[in-house]
Amino acid sequence: MKRFFLSLGLAVPVLALAAVGAFAWWANHPLRLNNSPLEVVIKPNSGVASVGRQIQRGGVGMDPRLFMLLVRLTGHGPDLKAGGYEFETGATPLSVIGKLARGEVTHYVVTVIEGWEFRKMRAAVDASPALRHDTRDMSDAELMKAIGAAEAAPEGLFFPDTYLFARGSSDVELYKHAYRAMQRRLNEAWNARAPDLPYKTPYEALVMASIVEKETGQATERPMIAAVFVNRLRKNMMLQTDPTVIYGLGERFDGDLRKRDLQADTPYNTYTRTGLPPTPIALPGLASLAAATTPAPSDALYFVARGDGSSHFSNSLPEHNRAVDKYQRGK
Template identity: 90%
Template sequence: MKRLFLRLVGVLVVFAMAAAGGFAWWAHQPLGLTTSPIEVVIKPNSGVLSVGRQIQRGGVGMDPRLFQILVRITGHGPDLKAGGYQFETGATPLDVIGKLARGEVTHYVVTVIEGWEFRKMRAVVDANPALKHDTVGMSDADLMHAIGAAESAPEGLFFPDTYLFARGSSDIELYKHAYRAMQRRLNEAWNARAPDLPYKTPYEALVMASIVEKETGQAAERPMIAAVFVNRLRKNMMLQTDPTVIYGLGEQFDGNLRKRDLLTDTPYNTYTRTGLPPTPIALPSLASLAAATTPAPSDALYFVARGDGSSHFSNSLPEHNRAVDKYQRGKP
């Protein structure tokens, strides 16, 4: 048994050495690129495995898990930096990791997240040290004028995405890019809209999309959430959606929505006013734009959270009240 054990240990040692040798050989071999040169964007706050996947999706032929292992071996996990990187034919896995660790970007990035309010986007842009901050001291209306927008209120008008820019670029150019991206996406959604929607303009569809964005717990439910609000608009029912009330409260909201808040009238309180609020309440995603312009075919007028991130939809108030008892009050 002792000899067998020693032989087994020996085999495992040989196998481990061979695997280590093969891995070291791979780390020094040129990677396959779909084109050359190729540019890959690494988003901020990405984990190591996520960075590996972004590199692979960008056209660099490297398995994300092998990338993750090599990063751990080299100790560069905390050093990988976001930005736009260019890789050329002949680049090895070690070359890729070294460039990411040194931050040898060709372009910098700002990532705007769907569901953010514009003030959050502006704070993130203002904090980026690679941008030239020409909008410092501007009001929101002044900023909108500076980018050539027809609107004076910025909420909802910037498309959430990852934007590349060269060091020293003006933040005005970044805002222009994001604004034009939203105009393009909104027009595409509007042109593909379902018939007989209760919107008069693309801007009203944008307002609806922002509400859908803030109300949706699960991505697949966006079209049904939109259907509920569209049906309520058609019947001249109040939308009664908490996110609009919270938006209307602004900095007064402390994280706890109270009954008195629902009764306090503001232009955004959809418990006291019928119709859509005057502006969007957030930056909606492409999926929310699509849901607002092509809602699900449904007669639902109500929905309530089940507690697991999903919602129960009801066509009538009695059915809705039973769902509230079940999912919110714990009654059988």
């Protein structure tokens, strides 16, 4: 037994040294790349674990767990920067992390988030130090004219995504790219739409998609949320959706939606007016565009939040009132 523990005591350091050696070899060994050169986009505000996953999904053959370990050992956790990076054959884990830490980007990025209002997109674009800000002093209508858009109101007309650009690029080009992306995505959704929807134009579908985007608690519920609003439109019922009221209040909204707000008539108050609001209320993503144009087959006319992020859907007002009592009033 004594000899066993002595052998074990000698083996543990040897194994540890072997593991350290293997890790050091891996850190300096060329990685497998799906292509060469290979461009990988790292989104802004990504944590170390997220960067590791983005690197792997981008085509770099590196285990995100080993990436995280190496980042911690090198102390570069706080240094990893967003942007578009180019990697070529011969890139090692250490060289990849070094490039990310030094910010050796080939392209810069601006990320536009699903559900943002256009004003938030403008703030994100204006905050990018790598862009040339040709639109900063323009009104929204002037910006739309500058990108060649037919519409004067920009809300909802820019596709939320991560956009790459070279340093010194004009923000006009970024807006053009995002606008054209939304036109393309909207047309695709419109061409694949379900029959007999209560929309006259793709723009009306876009308005609905923006409402679905703001009303959805769980992603899987988007088609059902859309079904409720489509069914209400068909019956000429008011949509009665809070996000449109909030949008209509604009800067007057202080985070607390009151009864008087629901009763104050604006073009966006769907408690006082039937039909869709005049414009979208946010930038909808692909899933909301799909839900608005292919809603779930359902007769539901109401929904209420359960308190866990999901919703209860009802076909009748009495059923809805019972659900409100249960989930909102605690009865």
